[in-house]
Amino acid sequence: MSNQGVLVTYSSSREFLATDHWKQVWAALLCQFPLRTLVWRGPGRSSQSTQTIQDLNVRIAPLESVKQEHTSQVPQTLLEKPLLNLYFVVCEDNETYKNTIKKQIRDWHTIISQRKYQEWLIVHIVRPEGRAAQQRMFQMKTSVLDKIKADFNLDKKDRCVQLVWASDFENPAAWAEFITKLKEGILAAFDSAFTQREAEMKRSEGQIQMPGWNFCTFFILKESLAISLEGINLFEDALEQYNELEAAFFKVVRDRNLSWFGSLIDPDPEDDSAPLLSTTRKPYRDLILGNTISIFDFRIYLLARQCILLSKLGRVAEICRRSEKFLTNFGRRLRELEDTLPEFFIESWIYSSALSVADTCDTWVSAVNLSKASQARYSALKGELMELAQQQLDIIGIRTGHLPSRPPFSIALSAPASRTTQSQRKSQTISRQELLAAISDRDALFDLYVTITNRAIEYYASAGRRKFAIKLHGNLAALDVVRDRLSSAFDTYKNLPAHYAPHGWTSLESFMRMQALSIHTSTEQAKDADWAHIVVDFLKAYVEDMGAELLMDVDDHKAYVTGLIESLRHAAAELQADMLYPDHPALSVTMAESEARLAQDQDGALLEVTVRNQLPCNLPVDEIVAVLAGHEGAQLTFSARVSSIQPGSTRLTLFCPSSTPGMFALQSSQVKMSRVVFERKEAKLAALSKTTRPKDLPALVRIPKDHHAVDVRLRPPKRIELGTPAYMTVSLQTGRNDISVATLRLVSPSGVQFHCQEAAIDEGGDNATLEAADDAIILRDVGKRQIVTVAVPHSDASSYHTLRVNVSIEYTTVTEPNLSRKLNIARFVATSLPITTNVEDFFRGTRLFSLFTLSTTSHQHVRIRSAELKPSRQDADSVSVVSCQSQKPDIVTVTPAQSGQFLFQLDTVRGKARDPMKLHITYRMLREEVESFINAAVAEIVADDPSLLPHRELLIDRLVEALSKSVDWIELYGVTGELVVPGNLSENSELASAFARLKEILGKPRPLNSSFDEWRDIIIPVDIPQMHILAAAQLRIFANPFSQQPSGQALPLFAGQPISAVVTVTTSFHWAPSEDAEMAQYLLRYDIQDMTGDWLVSGPKRGDFSAEDGSTFSSPVTLIALHHGELSLPKVMVNALPLPGKQRMRTSVIPSCETYQLHGAEKVMVLPRGGRTTYVVDMGREAIPA
């Protein structure tokens, strides 16, 4: 086998062999080998399958040197004997041929043709010139070659070839024909030999059932085929032969016919530590022939042969795979007779073999270039081999007691076989030195273990087999435990679960955590946050896997978990910081009802929840908390203190001391165990989409309104005085609470500032005291059922219609001094005035008439009781105001459609600096009036029947609600004061009688001015108007231009006739501003209105004049009426002219001036002018005959 390739003999005449020529030919011939690309039709298969031999070595030897006789009966490789015999002829002369050469050839041919399965080839070496000559004389005589052919080549096959020996003998073309013939010859010979041997083998195979058949003989026979195939470099086919042999072996094994073998194993001293893949370690073939080979050796030989062939094919990964499979499989087999083997023989054998295979493969693989994928695969398999070796160490460790018999070490340990007596055991020992050391020395074993495992991890890592590597890390950690390297083991175990958790391998995860826990316990370390984390994670895994698949080596799960929780409880109390654990599956809090209840006897709401504990034991906890989220980020925290939660569902009632009514969704829930907090956040409400199933919708809960709870209301102040700092009233309603301290904070999102420092108690609160802080109003000692109203000034908010104020109130009651309740309420306050005023001023001499028009700014009805105009205190004696308002009706209702008008007359003394007057309006909104009316009515019936007291707010709410649904009652109420509540209120039978009584009270006619509850005031500062010049213009008609007095009686005026008139302008500086009081005179201009349709004006229609206080200017004009009828006189406009020499801002200053027409209401009768009028008068009739 060592001498690869086929054997070819050569022969020639002795003379030729002695020449230099031959030496040249010989050298050139050797250069042609190995042969390339031989195509063989395959070992006895159909013609389709052709095998291509890439290259084939040829050994060429003289014929004489090859021995002919079979030395033994043992089938040897087919390549032992020559396949082809060559004869070289150098002869260009027919005569020489005939005389000597022919005989030489014949002698040779006689020897050769007797040999079986050998081909022959005669090579005729010619010189180029000889060849040319040959062609020249082609016609005349046959060539030497033809003669040779004629003499020897009797069958069709052409066994003669001409080799042209030219100077360029290295030219492949010259050799082509020879090489082809050579290949043909070799293949033909091999084919015939192979076919014969194969037939022999088949015959033997067919005789399996016959007595006397011997597997070993068959094996050698078949193996010879394999070796032959290997010899011609057909490794694939050779491997196939061995695979068939292996299958045949298993067939034999199955038939339990192993008589051809020696014992299963006959261990040699070195067997356990020898390299596995060696065919030369023992004389295997001889052992086989002698039928004495042990199955152990036989299997190893078979495997080694296969692997060697695989290595030639470059399939190293396959080698590892086969070896590993063999080691495990055959290892099992050996276990059956473990007792007869030296101690740890199997382990040592597998261990050594695994390592040796890896090493052998590494030497083989260096020759091959592996692709990345196959490199990875190779590494993975090497890793498996290392792991196999490591498992042997496991077994050894456990057997010797160096390692404890528990997972993960015991994984490799198969079910304990029945151990028989040790007596049969041979005294022989294993020979692997490192294992011997490991058996006797604990630390040696550990070191070896770590080395091997790390090698495996390294291989796995390079192969990308992460999970294998993780597993081995676990093993190393377990080893660390054994070696008392607890801290590193603890670290490993702490980190490993992270690799298992993401894919839900909870069983392995929990195993790791348990290991970590037990290490922690055994080291008696402080149970710190790390430890608590592991416990909680472990419980998570425990719950998720539901115990059934849990890999716990404790007997009583429940007791174990209970103990764990017990210590977690203690550890939790000693944690430095809160440990928040999100979404722990063991605990869940869900809402049991969709509506919360009110606590009734105190402020707050009660929420029913179901707490589910998936653990098998009671869980000691401190508190259960549920956080509800509502409108505008409002949050309510419900909680209950409990001592423990039982397994399964528990229904609990959580309490929130400060609840606000509304709809809420469960946002998160917490179960607190000292500092360990299990938190579960509900799905983000914003993340809702169409595809969300009903199950995932947020759990909603409605919290009803508590009428007896603390409440805060904000109102505009009772009395609004424009021009003074704005404030609003904050009323705190205590309800059932006896408040010791309440802190109110007001914040407006629109940026309006509240000046809490300047707040003052407005009304209510018998003993209440106010304490002003920078940013809060602190009220103390407010008793039950009180309403304390505090006025709080704030910065200007007039640009807003309504102001949103976020009120946060924190209060404690006398009964529960330790419980501080917090409420956050949003309130809206109207900051704009409900009514607007418009003023019209009319000056008349020293008097002024002011007309105030009040209209509502909203859709609300406003009831106005009075409007008074009051002069400021200093002006009380100089200004007198007379209201022109009639006293009936005393209440004016201003609706959006109808405004109210109030007229005042002022009489002033001239020249005094005047402060603004104040318009004082007393009003209230219709809504407020009705509400207070209802309040009064309810108070009345409550006074009659104190049992209704708790329902007071409910009654009011119901009535207001009913009224707001309809507007029909407004008109009737406005006129008569009867409030007819629409709708049916008494569906609640309990309160039916109360409602009936209320309706009765409200429905009674009532004087409109009956005063219940208070009115609101609004005080508007009003400036007294100023006017530099007040002109009273008059156009008077005189009888003639000369009369001094206007005609006392109505003159007959005719159209077209000139009428004398005088324009009179009387000026007064009474209303002049005091700073301009020194101005003695102004320049004025009058202008008579053009009334071109009625009047012609003749004379100074326009003129300037100088006016002084109290002076009268007059100017005569003539008027002509243009038509008859009742005509009003033209108006006289008076304007002030710019003050001479005074300029302000580059424009001339014009004093203010107002003119009123004294004759504005006068009309004159203009008669038509003269003319004739014909009247037809009935002249009577003839006398009536008697």
Place this chain on the structure above:
Amino acid sequence: MPPQPRLNAVAFVSPQNHPILIRTFAQPRQDELKYHYIAHTSLDVIEERIASAQAAKSTECYLSLLYTMEDVAVYGYVTPLRVKIILALALTDAVVRDIDVIAIFKAMHTAYHLSVANPFLKVNMPLESVNDHAAMLSAGSAKWKAFRQRVDDVGRVMGASIPSSTSNASTQSH
């Protein structure tokens, strides 16, 4: 007829590599860890095999022998929907015919297939993950007794002793 291979454990793993069911038929209880390890590590090998199968455009479900350990041979199978089935057979020194192993795999696949066909498994699932196996399986998880029963039946036919802890375990699971 060669002796049937002895079934030690079977594992079902979802396409996302979540364990669905790991059933151990071997006797000593502490072997559970071993088979969990086997199931977990097999995923690496299965991934390699799938990758090479994809490279070869093969649609074969059966992945043949994955690897051997001291006393078990691990076989792999991938259903067309990528659920992985892993068998741990007791190692023997006889030839295990692929056809036998495939028969077990087919039986296991059928057991899974019948169980997963239960329409009520989807009842409590979010809508978007209806076609997601892993979600569905976790929805079934511990309550999925019918599946376990079917797998046990296959195991029983294989001659595996069904661990008596089955009943204990199922009563333990709440």
